[in-house]
Amino acid sequence: MRTTIHSLKKGQRAIIREFDIDVVPLKLLEMGCLPGNEVQLLQIAPFGDPLYLEINGSHLAIRVETAREIEVDLLNPPL
Amino acid sequence: MSSENINVALIGNPNTGKTSVFNHLTGLNQQVGNYPGITVEKKIGFSKLPYNIKANILDLPGTYSLNASSIDENVVIELLLNKNDKLYPDVALVVTDVENLKRNLLLFTQIKDLEIPTILVINMADRMEYKGITLDIPYLEEQLNTKIALISSRKGTGIEALKNLIVSYKSISTKPCLDASSIDPEYFNKLRHAYPSQSVYKLWLVICQDVNFGHLERHEIQNSFTKSHSELKRLQQKETIKRYQFINDVLKIGQTIDTAVAKDFRSKLDRVLTHRVWGYVIFFAVLFLIFQSIFDWSSYPMDFIDATFANLSAYTSNHLPPGMLTDLLSQGIIPGIGGIVIFIPQIAFLFLFISILEESGYMSRVVFLMDKIMRRFGLSGKSVVPLISGTACAIPAIMATRNIENWKERLITILVTPFTTCSARLPVYAIIIALVIPDQRVLGILNLQGLTLMLLYLLGFLAAIFSAYVLNKILKIKGKTFFVVEMPNYKLPLFKNVAINVIEKTKAFVYGAGKIILAISIILWFLASYGPGKNFNEAQAIVIEKSHHKNYTEAELETAVASHKLENSYIGLMGKSIEPVIAPLGYDWKIGIAIISSFAAREVFVGTLATIYSVGDTENEEPIKNKMAAEIHPQTGRKVFNFASGISLLLFYAFAMQCASTLAITKKETNSWKWPLAQLIFMSAVAYVAALVAYQFLK
Numbered sequence: 001m002r003t004t005i006h007s008l009k010k011g012q013r014a015i016i017r018e019f020d021i022d023v024v025p026l027k028l029l030e031m032g033c034l035p036g037n038e039v040q041l042l043q044i045a046p047f048g049d050p051l052y053l054e055i056n057g058s059h060l061a062i063r064v065e066t067a068r069e070i071e072v073d074l075l076n077p078p079l
Numbered sequence: 080m081s082s083e084n085i086n087v088a089l090i091g092n093p094n095t096g097k098t099s100v101f102n103h104l105t106g107l108n109q110q111v112g113n114y115p116g117i118t119v120e121k122k123i124g125f126s127k128l129p130y131n132i133k134a135n136i137l138d139l140p141g142t143y144s145l146n147a148s149s150i151d152e153n154v155v156i157e158l159l160l161n162k163n164d165k166l167y168p169d170v171a172l173v174v175t176d177v178e179n180l181k182r183n184l185l186l187f188t189q190i191k192d193l194e195i196p197t198i199l200v201i202n203m204a205d206r207m208e209y210k211g212i213t214l215d216i217p218y219l220e221e222q223l224n225t226k227i228a229l230i231s232s233r234k235g236t237g238i239e240a241l242k243n244l245i246v247s248y249k250s251i252s253t254k255p256c257l258d259a260s261s262i263d264p265e266y267f268n269k270l271r272h273a274y275p276s277q278s279v280y281k282l283w284l285v286i287c288q289d290v291n292f293g294h295l296e297r298h299e300i301q302n303s304f305t306k307s308h309s310e311l312k313r314l315q316q317k318e319t320i321k322r323y324q325f326i327n328d329v330l331k332i333g334q335t336i337d338t339a340v341a342k343d344f345r346s347k348l349d350r351v352l353t354h355r356v357w358g359y360v361i362f363f364a365v366l367f368l369i370f371q372s373i374f375d376w377s378s379y380p381m382d383f384i385d386a387t388f389a390n391l392s393a394y395t396s397n398h399l400p401p402g403m404l405t406d407l408l409s410q411g412i413i414p415g416i417g418g419i420v421i422f423i424p425q426i427a428f429l430f431l432f433i434s435i436l437e438e439s440g441y442m443s444r445v446v447f448l449m450d451k452i453m454r455r456f457g458l459s460g461k462s463v464v465p466l467i468s469g470t471a472c473a474i475p476a477i478m479a480t481r482n483i484e485n486w487k488e489r490l491i492t493i494l495v496t497p498f499t500t501c502s503a504r505l506p507v508y509a510i511i512i513a514l515v516i517p518d519q520r521v522l523g524i525l526n527l528q529g530l531t532l533m534l535l536y537l538l539g540f541l542a543a544i545f546s547a548y549v550l551n552k553i554l555k556i557k558g559k560t561f562f563v564v565e566m567p568n569y570k571l572p573l574f575k576n577v578a579i580n581v582i583e584k585t586k587a588f589v590y591g592a593g594k595i596i597l598a599i600s601i602i603l604w605f606l607a608s609y610g611p612g613k614n615f616n617e618a619q620a621i622v623i624e625k626s627h628h629k630n631y632t633e634a635e636l637e638t639a640v641a642s643h644k645l646e647n648s649y650i651g652l653m654g655k656s657i658e659p660v661i662a663p664l665g666y667d668w669k670i671g672i673a674i675i676s677s678f679a680a681r682e683v684f685v686g687t688l689a690t691i692y693s694v695g696d697t698e699n700e701e702p703i704k705n706k707m708a709a710e711i712h713p714q715t716g717r718k719v720f721n722f723a724s725g726i727s728l729l730l731f732y733a734f735a736m737q738c739a740s741t742l743a744i745t746k747k748e749t750n751s752w753k754w755p756l757a758q759l760i761f762m763s764a765v766a767y768v769a770a771l772v773a774y775q776f777l778k
Contacts, residue, residue: 025561046355047451
């Protein structure tokens with residue numbers, strides 16, 4: 001299974017991998033969501049969507065359907 | 080030394096305190112208007128700088144980059160690309176937040192590449208110690224090829240230094256800080272060759288912009304240079320990566336962050352405010368507080384305003400020489416203006432709360448909390464802001480939908496927002512509730528009248544949600560959801576910002592609505608004071624003849640003549656002609672007139688009744704409410720404002736689309752007459768049916 005931002009657990013950090021830029025809004029790229037940058041899942045909204053992230057020092061929320069498109073490499077795999 | 084006028088543009092990401100900087104530079108010396116043809120707010124202020132230089136300071140809408148994704152952001156690009164614009168800046172100030180410097184610098188590097196003298200304003204310097212941030216300003220100035228003003232708009236520090244920097248704008252380098260054309264050298268070289276006189280970066284921006292937004296002169300660029308959407312986006316990504324590489328390199332040396340020192344207040348608050356239980360509890364408590372302020376706290380100043388205008392009306396008619404002009408003043412204009420002024424307390428309270436919620440950063444948490452729930456109804460988390468603002472006025476609320484990225488969600492929000500109970504409905508509700516709902520307490524604490532008002536708010540909100548649900552099923556619009564919300568840091572709202580915002584918004588509303596109400600009340604007065612033919616002009620004789628067997632006192636006769644005149648005036652005839660349509664709802668022709676006139680704006684209802692009831696009745700300074708309560712229906716012999724007709728009226732006003740300004744704004748925001756027309760027909764039909772059913776059931 002692909003590891004995406006959606007599969008992160010609360011508090012988990014990861015590094016963003018390449019993704020299909022046609023499905024990710026330009027605004028998100030401009031906020032720092034770029035390959036190689038760090039992402040941390042801070043909060044999950046009640047009912048599981050949207051996700052509250054810290055990406056490259058920026059705090060922002062995106063929907064699960066976008067988070068599913070962004071593949072990542074875990075930084076601190078859960079024990 | 081001669082005085083000089085310069086243009087200064089304030090540019091920056093949202094939530095960087097840009098508006099605070101603007102307020103510091105200009106004080107209250109600002110003008111809020113619109114950009115021609117669009118409803119984007121245009122804020123210009125004036126500032127006196129050292130050396131006798133005067134500056135026009137333009138506060139541009141917040142934007143994350145020069146790639147516009149809304150018409151607000153587009154304003155920024157249109158201005159910066161058009162050297163002939165009379166507001167084209169001599170110097171640009173890019174306002175950044177020291178805690179988000181990396182992301183904020185992205186926009187800075189883009190502005191810098193436009194070769195405009197650019198000053199980097201690093202705001203919130205007071206937070207540096209708290210967050211363990213230190214900056215090497217000389218290094219940053221050198222690397223970024225600019226001058227830096229380190230300020231704190233919260234504490235008011237660094238503003239004088241910033242003013243001095245602005246004055247010496249001519250000494251700031253206009254050299255770009257990086258060469259964007261290296262993302263595709265071949266393509267950019269061709270561009271440079273084809274248009275040697277143009278800045279290649281500006282050409283690139285023009286090519287990138289979505290044609291839907293503006294009328295940039297794209298056609299001047301040959302088709303051979305256009306690329307597919309996907310290709311463009313790939314290049315834009317490359318450009319963004321390149322800019323971040325540059326920024327990272329600069330900040331690696333220029334900025335140090337000691338994370339051991341950094342305190343984290345945000346995550347603790349977030350945990351509570353976005354909690355699955357506490358989050359909603361707090362949100363509803365905030366809503367309750369807002370409504371409490373509208374229902375309860377604002378009633379004191381409102382009663383005072385009401386009484387003042389009633390007295391003023393009576394005073395004018397008693398002390399000015401009798402005549403047409405005095406009548407127009409005391410019966411048309413003064414009650415008309417009173418009808419507007421009475422809104423001020425409620426509007427001000429609403430804007431106060433909304434402004435505090437936005438300034439503090441809480442609104443983003445509400446968006447986060449509500450998104451999933453709202454989506455079930457075809458709305459977005461971002462629809463919460465318009466729906467709350469809609470309780471003040473649908474016009475700013477509809478404008479606030481602009482940051483909803485998905486067109487379908489945005490359209491539905493625009494269409495249903497007018498159902499929320501705006502403040503223009505309040506005076507109508509207030510007077511009718513006072514007439515037909517007993518002033519009693521139930522269960523010891525709840526006031527029945529207050530409860531009714533609360534239910535009407537709830538009804539408006541449910542109507543909005545329910546219609547959204549239906550629209551979501553009907554509308555077949557496919558669109559990508561590009562939902563991205565910045566979660567800004569929590570901030571204590573600044574009194575000055577909130578105060579200026581409340582004053583500006585209230586002023587705009589009062590002037591905007593005021594013009595319509597004033598015009599309508601003058602027209603109404605004329606229509607009610609004149610009429611065609613014998614029936615109107617010989618009213619006195621007709622009444623005397625008809626009533627010769629009754630022993631009228633002089634005062635009774637006068638009243639009888641006045642009411643005969645009103646019935647046969649132009650407006651009376653208009654009201655009578657629609658009576659068959661509204662009689663099943665329980666209304667008489669006088670209410671009919673009020674309904675006709677309030678299709679331009681709801682709040683005109685009370686003013687219209689005030690005008691109608693006071694025409695020919697100048698000595699009486701009784702509040703309009705008592706006159707309405709005493710009104711007897713000539714056919715049924717019952718009170719005109721009884722329980723059944725009252726509930727029917729309340730429902731009619733809850734649902735009907737009676738606001739020309741809202742229709743106009745919907746037309747502007749959706750760019751089509753189809754949607755405002757749909758709003759008008761759908762809402763009015765719902766209103767008619769609801770009022771009909773209620774009256775027939777209750778009578």
